[in-house]
Amino acid sequence: MSGALLSTEGLASAYGQSQVLWDVGIELAPGTATALIGRNGVGKSTLLGAIAGTRSATAGRIVFEGADITGLPAYRRARAGIGYVPQGRHIFPHLTVMENLETGLSAGGGRVGGNARVPQHIFDLFPKLHAIRDRKGGFLSGGEQQQLAIGRALAGAPRLLLLDEPTEGIQPNVVQQIEAALRTVRDTLGMTILIVEQYLDFVWRFADGYCAMQGGRIVGRGSTATETAAEVAHLVQI
Template sequence: MSQRIQGQELVIGGLAAGYGKVQVLWDVSLRVGPGEFVAMIGANGAGKTTTLRAVSGVVRPGAGRITLGGRDITRASPSEIVALGLGHVPEGRELFPHMTVLENLELGAALRPEARAAQQSTLEHVYSLFPRLSERASQLAGTLSGGEQQMVAVGRALMGRPSVLVVDEPSLGLSPLMTQTVFGALKAVNEEGVSVLLVEQNVGLSLRLAARAYVLENGQVVKEGSGAQLLADPAVREAYLAL
């Protein structure tokens, strides 16, 4: 990640998905262009996390199609999708608490040969984004603060040298200062060429960063536009910004 990444296009078309007999998504379609920063906003339960889980193969779609760089990944396994260049920063971080920071980061490079080959240089780049992780490299992940754990979660995804990064609620539980640190890293990664699809509760910050954005309600896309357009939209401002 110390050199520019060629971001891939992520396209979701007509996606339906859920858990068992409970359907969460109905006909969701969206696109993240190569190197684009796209936000997805909506209330709790709107289907944002389920969309990201479907993209990364954790949830199997009931209908629709997902492509990554033109390749159909709708039925691919999570490991196959990671190998094709997708990185996922999950809600709740999902670190291995009894492993060190370094060990957690190294796991991120395990599934891609090119990531393993460039592991040391990528690690140095992650440390440049999050210097505190270098200081905490030998510390158990479970003993870190919430903000530090979020840094590890983002860094672990970046260790796979993704061309597309999907990020779920990175500011959840973080202080304003730590939120700015994490978002600054996401912006820097996007400027290096990585395509980013962000789900985030901080709607104002998300829309200011995103080139484009989608609004999900009850498992469906109900609005889309540039970040600036949605930030100025009266309905969005009333529903998500309390303005």
């Protein structure tokens, strides 16, 4: 697995006595976007959480930039360069848009200076966030909250961005903005992306490859350039 930004080997995770992930092995090359697909309940969100550190691994290991991070808490993984946008966004409703974005700066740890400001490229990616920067998070629309959640993760300057269902419940024009933003962070900023997404036509437009899950296991993987979304959807019965 040399050359991978992130890899997992034999990864397992459970909720109490119920095992969710079984012997999961993935490999993410630097600067690529990978779609993690499958029906609801097959373990996709658990896998993202295990990588981000919000779920514990019961077996196996996770290697990021050559270092074993399996035992690290979530905040240390964030400081190491892993950004995470969970399903449901989880923004701070009583903080302003700008204050929410500033909380993301702390994820950079030693890589962010004491006088650091929210990077301008976040407002270039999502101009609406600058226009509503003084509005409280709880008063934002679903699309605005999703843009804010992604922007907050990007504020920590991650090298790996994990996204869980970023288009869920989002209006089409915002979906287009999110797609354009993800293309930019991969192609211009060189960021690696692992995205859980049910809307395959969306993710197929920019992802380089896919990993398909069933029953907590990886059951297929391939290139979006050589396999259509319809073909892969049939494989995993989405």
